[in-house]
Amino acid sequence: MRIGIGYDSHRLTEGRRLIIGGVEIPFDGKGLAGHSDADVLVHSIIDALLGAAGLGDIGMMFPDTEARWKDADSIALLTAVVDRVSGCGLELTWLDCVVIAERPRLRPYVDSMKNAIAGAGISAGLINIKAKTNEMMGFIGRGEGIAAIATCLLDEGNNSAAR
Template identity: 50%
Template structure:
């Protein structure tokens, strides 16, 4: 059996007039993340971790922001596509772990729904998905509430 680990990172600017979508869940906030898709920073980091673990490049090579097909797309659809690609290549997701870095809003109440949403997209159990929230103690662009970032790690198993 093969074991592979991948990590991912993403960052998006906060803008007024956008919905805040994290791990496929809409989180009430006065700003949302700016991007070509729904700008789900956490799901994007996770996709990069999964693709990296499988040696399949990165999110930009599979879903370029220059392609109008991905304009405004719900990032969970991109995650589902990634999961199907992993399965086709002979990989299964053992577990994933994410860190969402945001000064506000408080994310803990949304973690159960986020875990469920990611688990459904990956066709794994919610116990295989872990999500943590961190602030940066008002330091840097996240501390000034100019944007959010996310880190992800994924463990894949293959034959």
């Protein structure tokens, strides 16, 4: 078994779509600033998977210095990562995530997020997503940004190549 942890945060800014967990969420004309679509949840999942597989991190696989990743759909990036991890002989057995945002309230979108993430090749039954606030503390509490943390468990099975 291998465990991976991922973290991501982005600033909120005017004039961007807010995409979290592959779902567009209406929010006063604000979205997350970033090179791709800035989906903090999916980016944290990508880092957890890559970390557990020993494949580095999202910045190594999809550098923000490359124009081809500008405004990239993070679900498409996640699909590539799921395929790569699978190609290493590793199988995802659990994914637990936390999205931290003071506003907007994200709980109503959790099931849609699970379905969107499942579109990347992860069974929805293996995904847990929790939506939390930061109790008005720090950059999240002041409404300046949103963060996410993901933890995953990968099974090596009997694949000696994965060890």
